Amino acid sequence: MAVNESNILNRLYFIAGCMFIFGLAVVFKLLSIQFLQGDVYRAKATERVVKNVVIPANRGNVYSVNGNLLATSIPKYDIRIDALTPKTKTFEKHIKPLCDSLFKYSGKPSSKFEKDIRRARANRNRYFLLARNIGYSDYIRLRNFPLLELGAFKGGLIVEQTTKREHPMGGIAQRTIGYERIDDKGNVTRPGIDGAFGIKYLRGVDGQRKKQQIGKGQWKPLSDANEIEPKDGYDVYTTIDVNIQDIAHHALLAQLEKYKADHGCVVVMETKTGEIRAISNLGRNKNGHYYERLNYAVGESHESGSTFKLMALAAAFEDKVVDTSDVVDTEKGILSFYGKKVRDSKHGGYGKVTVSKAFEVSSNTGIVKAIDQAYRKQPEKFVDRLYDMNLNSDLNLPIIGEPKPIIPDPRVKNGRWSGIALQWMAYGYGVSFTPLQTLTFYNAVANDGVMVKPRFLREVKEFDKVIEPFEKEVINKEICSKETIVKLQALLKNVVEKKHGTGYRLYSKNFSMAGKTGTCQKDYRDKEKLNYISSFAGYFPAENPKYSCIVVIHEPDKSVGYYGADVSGPVFKRVAQKIYTDTPLVDEIESLEVKMGAVEDEYEKFYKTAQIYKTIMPNLVGMPAMDALALLENMQIDVKVKLNGNGVVKAQSVNKNTKLKNNQIIVLKAS
Amino acid sequence: MIASSHSADKKVYEIARLKNEVKEMRSAFVDGRSKLMRLKMESHVIEVMKDKGLAPSVIPPKKIKVKKTQN
Missing domain, CATH: 3.90.1310 (Penicillin-binding protein 2a (Domain 2))
Structure with missing residues (x-):
């Protein structure tokens, strides 16, 4: 190609054009980064040095x-x-x-x-x-x-x-x-x-x-x-009292260890308000140690056994079909329904006894007979009465895992009803409650028929400001009539106070308790696996109850013992005793200034001597040593007194009516 | 601008240090308190006093209250 001016220029233009396009591309990329993708990159940049900290x-x-x-x-x-x-x-x-x-x-x-x-x-x-x-x-x-x-x-x-x-x-x-x-x-x-x-x-x-x-x-x-x-x-402020909790926990632990039981729980509830003062749940692990495993009191529903007799009788009294003085025949301790047998724990039964005695000795046959006679023709009435006492509903607790109670109902299909359901219910089989549900009923009896909901919370606070107070909640203002309540309270009291009562072993002359023992069979379908649930539910003091309490112990070692009064009762008693000894007895007196003749006389004598003898030694023989000392030290003359022994002055080193000198030493002998 | 930014940084370190201190104090407090709680629980007191031959009384204390006379 010839080298001439136009060629050079063309080449120059070409290069310049290329460079211009390149420049444009750079500017375009720059702008696109700046404006089109700018936000993404800017965000990425700040992310490295700035972050949202939680x-x-x-x-x-x-x-x-x-x-x-x-x-x-x-x-x-x-x-x-x-x-x-x-x-x-x-x-x-x-x-x-x-x-x-x-x-x-x-x-x-x-x-x-x-x-x-x-x-x-x-x-x-x-x-x-x-x-x-x-x-x-x-x-x-x-x-x-x-x-x-x-x-x-x-x-x-x-x-x-x-x-x-x-x-x-x-x-x-x-x-x-x-x-x-x-x-x-x-x-x-x-x-x-x-x-x-x-x-x-x-x-x-x-x-x-x-x-x-x-x-x-x-x-x-x-x-x-x-x-x-x-x-x-x-x-969150709970209703739990550390001291009661401590006692309940250790009392339960001691009994579980003594009876080598599988698990157990104890709940203490304030009667009037339903506040839970203590709740302890202990279960055994593989090594045989007990610790808080599950909330048995809230979450474990089981057949009640004898503690349910109270509910059964409450219904019967309320319907006026049974009364405490009715006589039932315990029929030598064995009743038979459709080939199934109800047995008493005492071999041979209790003979013919009143309903109240049947309850106090916890006769299965006695109670079953009474309920059977009263409701055989109309079991619905019995079930309805239980419903009326709010026994079929759960407590709607904030703590999760509470099962609904089980009560067989003849009108409900698949309602667990059978020919013997009524009779078995009468002594607490076929029905199922959690310890807390049972306690709520016993507490209602203690509280003159007012059923209050158990509660765990007192208030929710932010520093000193109350955010949400929790008031007591009444489930049922009157679970049954006043008359019935009085009867039930008397029954529960007799269980502990009467010599024949199953709870008599717990009796203490210092403080009163009322309650019902329960010894319930568990896994009874298989004789090999048969075990017991020992329980005690009640309240104290028997008059004017302050607290109600339930103790349930599962699967105690049968060779050591399994009766409710032996296994669970002591825990109940320990808690009751603790609360009793913690509440001071109040003695009211009219006035602190009680005038006692002897004291008055002695004081008068002392006063007279002190008035007369100010520089002269008085006769101190027969005077209490402390008085003699005070008398001599308060004289107008400073004397030094040496006192040997204590009690009443027997001899004095200076004779009476002697004039005393300053710093004279007087020795008194007392015994 | 740079100086004030540095002084702000310093404060942040100071706050972090103090916060840590507060946390430590708090845990020291809870630690001590839980120890105390275990010590003063009745079951523990009973155990300790057993050696000295002391046990909780079975009769409650008596409170003497003087009735107020109106005059």
Whole structure:
């Protein structure tokens, strides 16, 4: 190609054009990044240094009725060591003393610690666990151990802190106080009060805040705008009384251990208000230790046995088909219906007895006979009466897992009705209640017929401000007539106070109780597996009841004993006794100034002597030594008195009517 | 601008430190309190006093109340 001017120019234009297009492309890309994709990138950029930090709300506390902490959130610590960080010199210097301290702390041999830590160092383990989930005081102790006290950079100490829910009372009432736990899959388990009121009150609302990274792993808030304030959870005040709970727990534990029972529960309820003062549920694990496993009192429905006789008689009295003075024949202790037999625990029965005695001795045949005669033709009436007393409905408790009571009904298909249902119901088989449901009925009897709902909460508070108070809830203002109630109360009282009563072994002349024993067979379809449920339900004091209480113990060792009065009764008595001895008896007197002749006389005599003898020695023989001492020391002359012995003055070293001198020593002998 | 930003940063560190301190104090408090609660529980007191031959009374305390006379 010839080299001429136009060729050069053309080439120049071409290059310039290309460069212009390239420039345009750059500008276009720039603009597109800036404006088209700008937001995405800008967001990405801020994400690195700015983030929305969740400020977790503090979970509220659970308190007892007298203000003791039952559940609270506190930090727990995991202590680890970075085995590689310490220099060889420091490591060798401190490793022995550290392991000795760890031995003192944990009881594991020092040599094992040393071997493990040395191996961790050899394996270049920078994250070796020393202690997991320890409390604050232990954490402080560990932090001051040799090597660890040098800190993170020299000693390799690693501390990780997590917030844990803690029950200061330990295992006591744990199941009722409860917790809220979320597992890896997001499933929530929430037993007890802590679980039931977790979402509504305790949890609080998490806050949110925009923060910017500023190094050292810290974040600083960007602005005050666009943040959500965290709201701490409310505090929940329960009705549980720590002292009663403590006694109930240990009394139950002692009985369970004595009778090697499988599990048991005890509930104490304030009669007037329905407030639960104590609730203890203990079950045995594989090693034979007892601990709070399940909330048996709320969640375990079982056949009531003899404790149901009260409900049966209540219905019969109310319908006026049976009365306490009616005589029934216990027929030598065996009744037969459709080939099935009702037996008395006493071989041979009780002969012909009144209904009230049949109840007091807990005669199965006696009660069954009375109910059978009264309702055989119209079992619906009996069932309806039970319904009227709210026995068929659950208590609608906040704690989850309460089953509905079971009462057979002849009118309902598949209603568990059979030819012997009525008779079996009369002594507590075929029906099923939780301990708390049974207790609610007994409490209604104690409370003169007013059935109150058991409750666990007193109020919900935010610091001192009451957010939600809980009032007592009445389920039924009058479960039956006054007359019936009086009869039932007398029956329950007699069970304990009459010599023939099944609860007489619990009788105490110091304080009164009323209640009903129950010894119920469990798994009776298979003779091999036959076991017992021993229970005691009642209230105290018998007049003007303050508390009602139920004790249910499952599967006591038959060789040790299984009767309700022996197994469960003592727990009831211990609780009653505890509450009795804790409530002072009030003695009212008219006036503190009681004038006693002898005292008055003596005082007059003393006063007279003191008035006359001011410088002269009086006759002190026969006077109480303390009076004589006071008399001499209050004289106008300073004398020194030496008193030998105590009681009444027998001899004085200075004769009477002698003039006394300053600083004279007088010796008094008394005996 | 830079100075005030640094002073703000300093405050953040300070707050973080204090917060940690509060947490530690709180856990020390709860720790102590739960220890106390276990110590003062009746069952524990009974056990400790057993060695000294003391047991809870079976009769309740008596409270003497003087009736107020009207004059």
